[in-house]
Amino acid sequence: MAEALSIRPLTREAFAPFGDVVEFEGRDFFPINNGMADRYHALADVELGGEQSRASISLVASRQFDMPRRVDHLEYHPLGSQAFLPLDASPFIVVVGRAAEEPDLGQLYAFVTNGKQGINYRLGTWHHVLLTPYAPMRFVCVDRAGPGNNCVDHHIPAAEQPLLRLD
Secondary structure, eight states: OOOEEOEEEOOHHHHTTTEEEEOSTTOOOEEETTTTEEEOOOSSOOOBOSTTOEEEEEEEEEOOOOSSEEOOEEEEOTTBOEEEEESSSOOOEEEEEOOSSSOOGGGEEEEEOOSSOEEEEOTTOEEOOOBOOSSOEEEEEEEEESSSOOOEEEEOOGGGOOEEOOO
C-alpha cells in the first residue's frame, strides 16, 4: 500500500512550483475608489491556451469530505490554469504534483489553507479535487472555457493510493 501524505501549511514559497497562493497577507496593495478600498493587484495569472479560449468565472459548492481518505485520482488542465477562491472562512486541503506527462506518485504534496487563502493551479499541474473535510464550502472558480479537452484524468491503482488523514 502507498505511503501516507503529510499535510503541511500552505505557503507561497512551498506552493510556488504548482501555482499561486491568493491571499491578502504579506501582499502589496494600492488605494482605489477614492481611498475607500485597497487593491491587491495581479496575485495570480490566468493562463490560457488553445484557440477561442476565454477566461470564465464559475461558482463551486463542495460537500464535506470524510477523512481519512485515499488519493484515488489526479487531474490536470493542459489548456489553462485553474483558481479556487473560498467564499467561506474554513480551511481546505489541496494535493498537487509537478506538471509532467504522467504524475509522479512519489512526489505528491498536500497543503492545508488557513481558511482565507485561495489557490491558482498553473497550467499542467497535477492535482486532486479540493478536499473540504472541515465543512461544506463554496468557491469562486476562475479557469478556461472554450473548445478542446482541458481536463486529463489519471486514476490511481488501489495499491498505489496515498492515504490522507487529519492529525
